[in-house]
Amino acid sequence: MKKIVRNIVLIIATLLFILYAQKNFDSYTLSILNNIAIFAILALSYNLINGVAGQFSLEPNGFVAIGAYFTAILLIPAETKVDMFALVDPAPIILQMKAQFLPAIVIGGIAAALVALLLSFPVFRVRGDYLAIVTLGFGFIIRIFAINNPAYTNGAMGLNDIPSNANFIWIGSIALITFIVMIHIINSKFGRAMKSVRDDEDAATAMGINTFKMKTYAFMTSAFFEGLGGGLLASMLTTITPDQFSFLLTFQLLIIIVLGGLGSMSGALIATILVMGGMEWLRFLDDNIVLFGKDFGAHPGTRMVVFSIILIIMMLFARRGILGDKELFDYFKKKSK
Amino acid sequence: MNIDIFLQQLVNGASLGSMYALIAIGYTMVYGVLRLINFAHGDIMMVGAFLTFFATSAGMPFEVAVLIGIVGSAIIGILTDKIAYKPLREAPKISLLITAIGISFFLENLFTVLFGSTPKAFKAPEYLTKIFHLGNIYLPISVIIIPIVTLLILAIVLWILYRTKYGMAIRALAFDIQTVKLMGIDADKIIMIVFIIGSALAAVGGVFYAVSYPSIDPLMGIIVGLKAFAAAVLGGIGSVGGAVVGGFILGFTEIFVVAMFPELGGYKDAFAFFFLILVLLFKPTGIMGQDLERGRF
Amino acid sequence: MDNSILKIENITMQFGGVTAIKDLSFEVQKGQIYGLIGPNGAGKTTIFNIITGNLTPTNGFVIFENENITSTKPNRVVYKGIARTFQNIRLFKSMTVLENILIGFDAQANYSYFEAILRLPRFFKKEKEIRQKAYELMKIFGIEEFADTNATALSYGNQRKVEIARALATNPKLLLLDEPAAGMNPNETAELSDIIHKIKKDFDLTILLIEHDMKFVNAMCNQLTVLDYGAKIFEGKPADAIVDQKVISAYLGDFSHA
Numbered sequence: 001m002k003k004i005v006r007n008i009v010l011i012i013a014t015l016l017f018i019l020y021a022q023k024n025f026d027s028y029t030l031s032i033l034n035n036i037a038i039f040a041i042l043a044l045s046y047n048l049i050n051g052v053a054g055q056f057s058l059e060p061n062g063f064v065a066i067g068a069y070f071t072a073i074l075l076i077p078a079e080t081k082v083d084m085f086a087l088v089d090p091a092p093i094i095l096q097m098k099a100q101f102l103p104a105i106v107i108g109g110i111a112a113a114l115v116a117l118l119l120s121f122p123v124f125r126v127r128g129d130y131l132a133i134v135t136l137g138f139g140f141i142i143r144i145f146a147i148n149n150p151a152y153t154n155g156a157m158g159l160n161d162i163p164s165n166a167n168f169i170w171i172g173s174i175a176l177i178t179f180i181v182m183i184h185i186i187n188s189k190f191g192r193a194m195k196s197v198r199d200d201e202d203a204a205t206a207m208g209i210n211t212f213k214m215k216t217y218a219f220m221t222s223a224f225f226e227g228l229g230g231g232l233l234a235s236m237l238t239t240i241t242p243d244q245f246s247f248l249l250t251f252q253l254l255i256i257i258v259l260g261g262l263g264s265m266s267g268a269l270i271a272t273i274l275v276m277g278g279m280e281w282l283r284f285l286d287d288n289i290v291l292f293g294k295d296f297g298a299h300p301g302t303r304m305v306v307f308s309i310i311l312i313i314m315m316l317f318a319r320r321g322i323l324g325d326k327e328l329f330d331y332f333k334k335k336s337k
Numbered sequence: 338m339n340i341d342i343f344l345q346q347l348v349n350g351a352s353l354g355s356m357y358a359l360i361a362i363g364y365t366m367v368y369g370v371l372r373l374i375n376f377a378h379g380d381i382m383m384v385g386a387f388l389t390f391f392a393t394s395a396g397m398p399f400e401v402a403v404l405i406g407i408v409g410s411a412i413i414g415i416l417t418d419k420i421a422y423k424p425l426r427e428a429p430k431i432s433l434l435i436t437a438i439g440i441s442f443f444l445e446n447l448f449t450v451l452f453g454s455t456p457k458a459f460k461a462p463e464y465l466t467k468i469f470h471l472g473n474i475y476l477p478i479s480v481i482i483i484p485i486v487t488l489l490i491l492a493i494v495l496w497i498l499y500r501t502k503y504g505m506a507i508r509a510l511a512f513d514i515q516t517v518k519l520m521g522i523d524a525d526k527i528i529m530i531v532f533i534i535g536s537a538l539a540a541v542g543g544v545f546y547a548v549s550y551p552s553i554d555p556l557m558g559i560i561v562g563l564k565a566f567a568a569a570v571l572g573g574i575g576s577v578g579g580a581v582v583g584g585f586i587l588g589f590t591e592i593f594v595v596a597m598f599p600e601l602g603g604y605k606d607a608f609a610f611f612f613l614i615l616v617l618l619f620k621p622t623g624i625m626g627q628d629l630e631r632g633r634f
Numbered sequence: 635m636d637n638s639i640l641k642i643e644n645i646t647m648q649f650g651g652v653t654a655i656k657d658l659s660f661e662v663q664k665g666q667i668y669g670l671i672g673p674n675g676a677g678k679t680t681i682f683n684i685i686t687g688n689l690t691p692t693n694g695f696v697i698f699e700n701e702n703i704t705s706t707k708p709n710r711v712v713y714k715g716i717a718r719t720f721q722n723i724r725l726f727k728s729m730t731v732l733e734n735i736l737i738g739f740d741a742q743a744n745y746s747y748f749e750a751i752l753r754l755p756r757f758f759k760k761e762k763e764i765r766q767k768a769y770e771l772m773k774i775f776g777i778e779e780f781a782d783t784n785a786t787a788l789s790y791g792n793q794r795k796v797e798i799a800r801a802l803a804t805n806p807k808l809l810l811l812d813e814p815a816a817g818m819n820p821n822e823t824a825e826l827s828d829i830i831h832k833i834k835k836d837f838d839l840t841i842l843l844i845e846h847d848m849k850f851v852n853a854m855c856n857q858l859t860v861l862d863y864g865a866k867i868f869e870g871k872p873a874d875a876i877v878d879q880k881v882i883s884a885y886l887g888d889f890s891h892a
Contacts, residue, residue, distance in 0.1 A: 050431070054429075054431060056430070056431045056434045056435070058438070121618065122613075122614045122617035122618045123617060125617075126617050126621040127621075128574075128621070129372075129374055129430065129434065130570070130613075130617060132374060132376075132434055133374055133563070133566055133567075133570075133613070134610075134613060134614070134617070136376075136563060137563050137567070137609070137610040137613065138610070140560065140563065140606065140607075140610075141607050141610050144603065144604060144606060144607050145607075147603065148603035148604060181751050184750060184751050184752075184753060185747075185750065185751060188745075188750035188757065188761075189736070189739075189740050189743045189745075189750070189761075189764075190747055190750055192729070192733055192736055192737055192740070193737065193740055195726065195728060195729060195733075196726050196729070196737050198728070199726040199727050199728050199729065200724050200726060200727075202688070202724070203720065203724040203725075203726065204726075204737070205688075205708045205709045206686060206688075206708060206709075206712070206717075206718055206720075206724075207712065207717070207737050207738055207740070207800065207801070207804060208709050208712030208713060208738075208740060208741055208804050209709060209737065209740060210709050211709070217747060247559075251438070251442055254435065254438065258435060262431070263728075299450040300449070300450075300454070301446040301447075301449035301450040301454070302446075302450050304442065304446040305443060305446040305447050305450055307442075308439050308440075308442040308443035308446060309443060311435070311436075311438075311439040311442075312421055312436055312439040312440065312443065315421075315425070315432055315435055315436040315439060316421070316424055316425070316436070319428065319432055325728055
């Protein structure tokens with residue numbers, strides 16, 4: 001009983017904070033909060049397939065792109081599309097696609113989930129670690145498709161003038177919903193089954209678990225929320241191009257879920273704030289570096305060198321991240337025993 | 338397509354296929370002994386090309402520069418294993434894969450910092466870039482030399498694998514690492530040799546690539562690496578011969594499909610991905626693959 | 635009347651050049667505790683893997699309750715009513731004892747993915763049911779105090795109990811135990827023996843058991859088959875096995891456990 005009350009209080013508090021922030025914070029702070037919230041959605045979803053189900057995947061940038069493009073096309077009015085598509089005329093179906101904000105992002109999520117289902121068949125029916133390579137390649141393929149089909153995507157020029165319905169109320173609430181959904185999955189037979197597949201797939205099968213089904217459920221769910229996040233991103237940025245959804249996005253999410261602890265949702269939330277803060281703070285590394293009065297010049301890429309070293313060191317010495325595979329509240333539970 | 342163009346594309350395909358094959362061998366050998374997809378391997382190809390470039394810019398003769406590139410890459414390969422993979426031998430597989438991604442990203446960004454992200458022109462010596470012609474075909478000599486050298490290298494690798502003690506140990510390791518250790522073989526040394534061979538081959542592939550498309554950039558290893566891995570899976574992961582077969586199939590496909598259907602040109606890089614999906618759907622062990630999972634129970 | 639629950643019919647298993655099992659046949663009656671013994675490498679675990687569908691035999695059939703399940707997939711074999719434990723205890727390392735056992739109850743918790751996400755009433759009802767059943771099982775094995783402890787923190791003997799409880803949770807008719815007494819001291823072995831007899835009675839089970847420890851086998855099994863190099867060299871009662879010439883020479887007369 002205590003737990004339910006605690007959870008409801010937390011949810012209400014979060015919703016109140018979201019409303020308050022949207023009303024009172026300045027636009028700069030709100031944009032930071034929006035970015036953190038979207039990354040949180042992506043990190044939480046990524047954590048399900050990687051951390052909970054234990055299937056190493058590099059999918060986020062691909063599914064985020066799918067969600068972004070579907071949502072953008074659904075939100076941009078037809079007249080705008082006619083003007084915007086510079087290389088060729090937009091395909092008729094593109095002009096017909098139209099939806100309100102919430103359905104648009106949900107469709108983005110569903111589209112991503114359906115692609116995930118398609119990918120599940122070649123990858124999960126087979127033993128081996130091919131998921132990572134297939135999803136890595138998939139990210140590149142999406143970009144190739146976007147560039148080579150200007151009638152559908154406006155090619156390399158991308159889409160702009162995307163209506164910006166996405167404010168912190170939308171993004172924050174969806175982040176909250178994502179978190180709740182993930183916790184509900186983990187604390188159910190599906191979460192247990194996914195973890196059993198992670199811990200020992202053969203033993204899981206021996207206990208009757210349909211491991212293909214569990215991996216596919218996890219993958220599709222991750223894809224759905226990543227697509228959702230992509231839709232929110234498109235609406236927030238109002239402009240998307242094929243080059244935006246590069247491997248860098250997946251790499252940042254990887255660092256986040258490792259730092260938070262693979263499998264821990266509350267860990268992923270904490271780590272999102274830490275990593276995004278860290279990325280900003282370390283931005284100076286890509287500018288002119290002046291040490292002891294000597295100007296070493298600007299070397300873009302230094303920041304990511306540091307981050308890759310951090311990831312490697314974490315894997316070698318602190319593999320379990322901040323919260324391991326448990327949630328924040330599990331650590332408080334022990335005291336009451 | 339007339340005979341001239343056909344022959345020209347045939348040679349181009351063989352040349353491209355050779356590069357994929359050289360890199361695919363490294364992937365397949367490391368996967369064979371460690372069951373690890375070494376994401377950093379494609380970047381080793383980039384490292385080889387850049388070290389060679391750096392050496393030639395510093396004034397060294399081309400042949401020496403290539404040697405430096407090969408040795409340097411082998412060293413980086415060994416270091417990668419020693420620092421990042423060996424400590425995680427007993428860790429869950431996902432930790433190893435994440436670390437490999439970390440190394441890959443690290444190398445890409447390190448070389449971006451060292452050399453800048455703009456592509457560099459790679460100056461290959463006359464005797465490789467000279468254009469010769471046979472009838473109506475005009476080709477740089479490198480396009481002929483690359484497949485020949487590759488096949489020579491392949492012969493050497495196969496000789497090592499099937500006619501030397503170390504090669505036998507490598508093949509045994511692919512089947513059952515525990516038993517091999519129990520027989521007193523130093524598995525770590527064998528693994529090191531695998532990384533040396535794989536990295537050296539990738540470096541040669543990188544030099545060939547640099548000679549053929551005379552510009553290099555720090556991100557060049559990513560796509561090529563991905564494709565080479567797909568080629569390795571196509572040929573049968575774990576099989577060196579398969580890696581070569583897969584590499585050549587991919588090379589020929591890319592060249593010929595684009596030659597015959599120019600409108601598909603933009604999708605050239607996607608062919609590898611489709612091969613990968615097809616293999617996984619219909620014959621996961623690949624063309625020449627052995628079922629490496631047999632000993633699992 | 636055919637009271638057999640499991641029939642192994644002419645099973646041959648070849649791996650490349652190696653013949654792991656040679657034309658093996660035996661029959662287990664319902665309600666028996668049947669032993670499968672033999673020296674290391676004789677093929678005992680291989681037979682288990684064939685029964686559970688992890689391996690497909692080169693020849694021969696596995697008949698369970700008069701149904702040919704030779705090519706049935708491993709997770710479906712569980713639905714037919716066969717559960718197993720492993721030689722080297724394979725518990726789910728990140729999960730507690732309770733969570734491990736709840737995995738066994740997965741099929742009985744029949745609520746859908748959406749019902750779980752939306753926390754609809756059936757989710758709560760089924761979760762409560764299986765948790766109750768899990769606690770009942772843990773009580774039988776005397777491990778309910780460890781319910782919320784990580785499974786790997788338990789003693790070896792207790793981990794073995796968790797593994798058997800987990801297998802039992804799948805509601806099997808036939809339970810395959812792969813060297814359940816391995817690594818146990820005499821006290822633990824005696825306790826295990828009592829538990830196995832109890833669960834067999836309470837859950838109406840048939841048990842097929844791989845073992846080395848002849849004393850344990852003697853105390854437990856009604857009937858057994860002895861394997862050597864993949865072939866059957868004896869089938870019958872334990873008391874007769876010990877004095878059989880072929881069995882003695884297969885073990886090189888080594889009955890130091892007996």
